[in-house]
Amino acid sequence: MKKTYIILAVIIAGFIGIFLVLFGISNAPKTKTSAEPLRIGVNPWIGHGLYYVAKEKGFFEKEKLNVELIPVDDLGIGRQLIATDKLEALSITPETAAILGDAAISAQAVAMTDTSEGAxxxxxxxxxxxxxxxxxxxxxxxxxxxxxxxxxxxxxxxxxxxxxxxxxxxxxxxxxxxxxxxxxxxxxxxxxxxxxxxxxxxxxxxxxSKETPILPAILIFRTEVIQKRPQDIQAVLRALFAAREWILANQGEAVAIIAKNFGITDQEVTEQLPTFRWFSYEDNVSEFTEGGYSAQNLIQTAGDLWLKLGLIKNKINAKNLVDSSLIKNLYK
Structure with missing residues (x-):
């Protein structure tokens, strides 16, 4: 009888094991986001309205993120804040990325969120x-x-x-x-x-910039954050891309949110919408590191021009200032 109970217990344990595997509730650790704040610096460029929509419509919250949007009117101050670990991330344009690289500030671009196309x-x-x-x-x-x-x-x-x-x-x-x-x-x-x-x-x-779209908004994170919190960064990107889709389907409400956060009228926002473009996930996959207007190429171009003008001291290598792995593996 004792032997029968042992065999029965083994069979039951086997079924439980199969159940746990099938329904994804095994003891294996799951990838999850951190409750630690993610402080992202954004300047008052209308394209950054994407971040405020993601915040107000709960897209960051849905990803279980604790995102703080920090207004940065002066990019010099923004560079200081990220260099002194007072920001985890900063949205910038290519020439600023080149300046950070020249100053050996350890940060890398992870995605492009929008670009000026006539603004x-x-x-x-x-x-x-x-x-x-x-x-x-x-x-x-x-x-x-x-x-x-x-x-x-x-x-x-x-x-x-x-x-x-x-x-x-x-x-x-x-x-x-x-x-x-x-x-x-x-x-x-x-x-x-x-x-x-x-x-x-x-x-x-x-x-x-409609004919020459070389001013994309590039989201950079400190390299330490990329190494320690890659899942949080990917969650930020998913939230931003979800917010973009929501904006396209709910333009009226989106305009109101953006206008409120930038202290301008709904009409002013609406008039500026045709002068820039929000990047999709697909745009980033195809344009982030490849093509004439890719983030990587534009950062290199800016660095070469700034070196020629004496605005930076060292030749940069844009490949070292870009991490494309997070965007490439975002939905895998």
């Missing part, structure tokens, strides 16, 4: 017909900014640099205002100043 541009006086005509002209833009990178990229195609211009160093809104007031020959700026170019007699758009 940035160069406005010029009527006598300027081509980028090459900017030589010797007074041009307003902020040194070291995305505007500077955009202008430098176009000048480089004509064999010129910003050293060939009379540079008026000022932030983008003030650059636009200076142009409309007739104080400079050209300005690198954004809306509403691009549309206001015609307020100056003969003023017009010379070039925009």
């Amino acid at each position: 940035d541009g160069i406005i010029v006086s009527q006598d300027i017909k081509d980028i090459a005509d900017l030589k010797g002209k007074s041009v307003a833009f902020e040194i070291g900014s995305p505007s500077h990178f955009f202008l430098s990229y176009l000048l480089d195609k004509r064999g010129l640099t910003t050293d060939d211009l009379t540079v008026v160093n000022t932030i983008a809104p003030d650059a636009g205002a200076a142009f409309v007031a007739g104080k400079v020959d050209a300005a690198v700026t954004w809306e509403p100043w691009l549309s206001k170019a015609s307020e100056r007699e003969g003023g017009r758009l010379l070039a925009t």
